[in-house]
Each structure stands twice: as structure tokens, then as C-alpha cells.
Amino acid sequence: DAGVIQSPRHEVTEMGQEVTLRCKPISGHNSLFWYRQTMMRGLELLIYFNNNVPIDDSGMPEDRFSAKMPNASFSTLKIQPSEPRDSAVYFCASSLAMGASGYYEQYFGPGTRLTVT
Amino acid sequence: KNEVEQSPQNLTAQEGEFITINCSYSVGISALHWLQQHPGGGIVSLFMLSSGKKKHGRLIATINIQEKHSSLHITASHPRDSAVYICAVSGGSQGNLIFGKGTKLSVKP
Numbered sequence: 001d002a003g004v005i006q007s008p009r010h011e012v013t014e015m016g017q018e019v020t021l022r023c024k025p026i027s028g029h030n031s032l033f034w035y036r037q038t039m040m041r042g043l044e045l046l047i048y049f050n051n052n053v054p055i056d057d058s059g060m061p062e063d064r065f066s067a068k069m070p071n072a073s074f075s076t077l078k079i080q081p082s083e084p085r086d087s088a089v090y091f092c093a094s095s096l097a098m099g100a101s102g103y104y105e106q107y108f109g110p111g112t113r114l115t116v117t
Numbered sequence: 118k119n120e121v122e123q124s125p126q127n128l129t130a131q132e133g134e135f136i137t138i139n140c141s142y143s144v145g146i147s148a149l150h151w152l153q154q155h156p157g158g159g160i161v162s163l164f165m166l167s168s169g170k171k172k173h174g175r176l177i178a179t180i181n182i183q184e185k186h187s188s189l190h191i192t193a194s195h196p197r198d199s200a201v202y203i204c205a206v207s208g209g210s211q212g213n214l215i216f217g218k219g220t221k222l223s224v225k226p
Contacts (some may be wrong), residue, residue, distance in 0.1 A: 031212050033212070033213060033214070042203075042216055042217075042218045042219060043203065043205075043214075043216040044216070045213045045214065045215075048212060048213050049211065055212075056213060089158060091160060093160075095212065097212055104165070105150070105162050105165045106150070106162060106214065107162065108152075108160040108161070109160070110159050110160070111158055111159070111160075111214070113158075116222075
């Protein structure tokens with residue numbers, strides 16, 4: 001398997017522009033996580049999906065952020081409009097999930113480094 | 118107070134030294150994860166454990182559920198072990214990870 005695939009790997013955009021980050025999880029994994037990493041705050045959860053359904057989006061900073069998972073093999077994280085403080089590395093991760101019996105090891109994508117000027 | 122605390126924040130060692138990184142947490146968990154992030158930025162899962170001890174090559178991870186504490190040990194450290202080591206916990210029925218701030222390890226030849 002190719003692992004978790006993220007695109008683009010790098011994105012530079014101007015403040016106010018829309019940014020769309022993409023993620024393809026590992027085939028067969030039914031949980032998908034979006035994380036953000038900054039120097040100040042480290043890694044933090046933005047949102048996660050189980051069987052394509054958003055379970056917890058409490059980490060999404062504000063309404064400018066939205067995420068979708070239209071099918072088991074694709075997810076997007078959109079920022080509209082983008083601001084300089086959104087500059088960070090955004091990681092997507094996937095895992096198997098077995099409901100109440102627990103979750104499994106997470107596999108991380110390479111990340112998208114976003115710079116908003 | 119952070120839910121997951123790591124120590125030390127930074128660690129410099131000479132090649133061959135035995136290294137220990139500590140992690141304490143304050144929430145109920147279903148599992149504790151040790152992750153490795155190399156300078157290039159990629160994150161790799163090293164261990165996921167909910168009790169006892171796991172070993173993989175020169176890496177050993179232990180957890181004490183009663184004390185809410187875990188340690189990651191590296192035996193015979195090597196410069197290629199230089200990376201940021203991140204402790205994270207997953208709690209109850211929630212699958213998401215709560216991360217520590219990471220320990221930056223530098224192993225000198």
C-alpha cells in the first residue's frame with residue numbers, strides 16, 4: 001500500500017485566498033484524522049471521521065475551516081478565507097476503528113506545509 | 118496544565134548512550150502512542166501500548182497505568198536516532214490523539 005497520501009505537499013497562498021488540502025487514507029481504514037502542527041501549539045486535532053461521518057470537529061478553529069469526507073477514499077480540508085495565522089503543517093492520518101472496542105495505530109501522511117502571506 | 122507532559126524537552130546524547138524519554142498523562146486512556154518525527158517532517162508510529170512493555174529493535178516502551186506514566190528507551194543510540202519523539206494518548210471511545218509537546222533528541226557521533 002502507498003500509505004496515506006496528501007496533496008499538495010507545499011502550498012503558498014495569499015491572505016484571503018481559498019485553500020484546499022486533500023487526503024487519501026490507506027485502503028480499508030475507516031477512521032481519518034486531520035491534525036495541525038505549529039511551533040507554538042505542537043500537534044493538535046482538527047477533526048476526525050469514522051466511516052465517513054464527522055465524529056469530533058471541536059478542534060476546528062473557526063468557521064473558516066471545513067472538512068468533508070465524501071467517500072472512504074478521499075477527504076478534504078478547506079480554509080476560506082485563509083489568514084497568515086493558518087500557516088502550519090497539516091497532517092492527515094488514518095486507522096482502523098472498531099467502535100467501542102478501541103482504535104488502532106494511526107498512519108500519518110507526509111503533511112502539507114501551508115504558508116499564507 | 119497539559120494533559121500529556123513529556124520530559125525532557127531537549128536531549129543531547131553521545132553515540133552509544135542509553136536514552137530515556139518520559140511521558141506523564143492526566144486523562145483516562147485506552148492506549149498510549151510513541152511517535153517519531155524526523156527533520157524532514159514525516160511522522161511514524163513507533164509503539165502503541167496499553168499495558169506492560171513492548172520492544173522493537175533498540176527501542177523499548179513501557180507503561181505504568183496506575184502511575185499514568187510511560188517511558189521510551191533507546192539502547193546503543195545512534196546519530197540516525199536524532200528526531201523529535203512525541204508521546205500521545207487516545208482516550209476511551211475517542212480515537213483521536215492528544216499529543217505531548219515532543220522531545221527533541223540529538224545524538225552526536
